[in-house]
Amino acid sequence: NIGYSAAAYDKLIDWWSGVAAGKNVHLYSGQAVYRIGTTPEWSNPEEMPNQVKYNRNFEEVRGSMYFSSKWFALNQLGFTDRLKNDLYRYPAFIPAMPWIDSAAPSAPKQPRANRAQEGVKLSWSSIDDE
Numbered sequence: 001n002i003g004y005s006a007a008a009y010d011k012l013i014d015w016w017s018g019v020a021a022g023k024n025v026h027l028y029s030g031q032a033v034y035r036i037g038t039t040p041e042w043s044n045p046e047e048m049p050n051q052v053k054y055n056r057n058f059e060e061v062r063g064s065m066y067f068s069s070k071w072f073a074l075n076q077l078g079f080t081d082r083l084k085n086d087l088y089r090y091p092a093f094i095p096a097m098p099w100i101d102s103a104a105p106s107a108p109k110q111p112r113a114n115r116a117q118e119g120v121k122l123s124w125s126s127i128d129d130e
Contacts, residue, residue: 001041002050009051017060024099026062029055033066036076045077052087062095 002009013029020027031051035042055061066072072080108124115121 001035001047002054010054013054013058013061017058020060026095026097027058027060028062029064031064031066033071033076033079034068036071036079043077045079045082048077048079049082049087063092 016027016029029051031048033048036048037043041047052064055064072083075081106127108126111122111124113120113122
């Protein structure tokens with residue numbers, strides 16, 4: 001979280017922004033939705049919204065990735081509502097990545113889903129595998 005002594009969110013974003021500056025990369029911050037409401041430090045309903053807002057101060061930060069999407073259903077401290085009604089109330093464009101070609105990848109061939117001890121294992125083949 002912001003100000004956390006071992007790994008302060010604000011300090012990490014500052015550092016990663018410097019690392020990404022001037023490079024052909026997009027920086028997306030990992031947001032720990034699963035932490036909301038779990039400890040006193042994560043019980044402030046403004047913590048996660050403040051992280052999203054803080055990211056917007058940096059040109060290099062192109063958005064966030066949330067871990068994991070299953071936590072949105074819980075709407076801990078109203079965060080899911082806050083995203084929908086405030087922080088992300090307008091649709092966004094997919095960021096341009098001019099260093100990547102515009103050719104779509106080949107469609108997967110022979111998709112398979114098999115139960116595994118840890119969940120479901122997805123696999124497929126591509127034209128490149130032939």
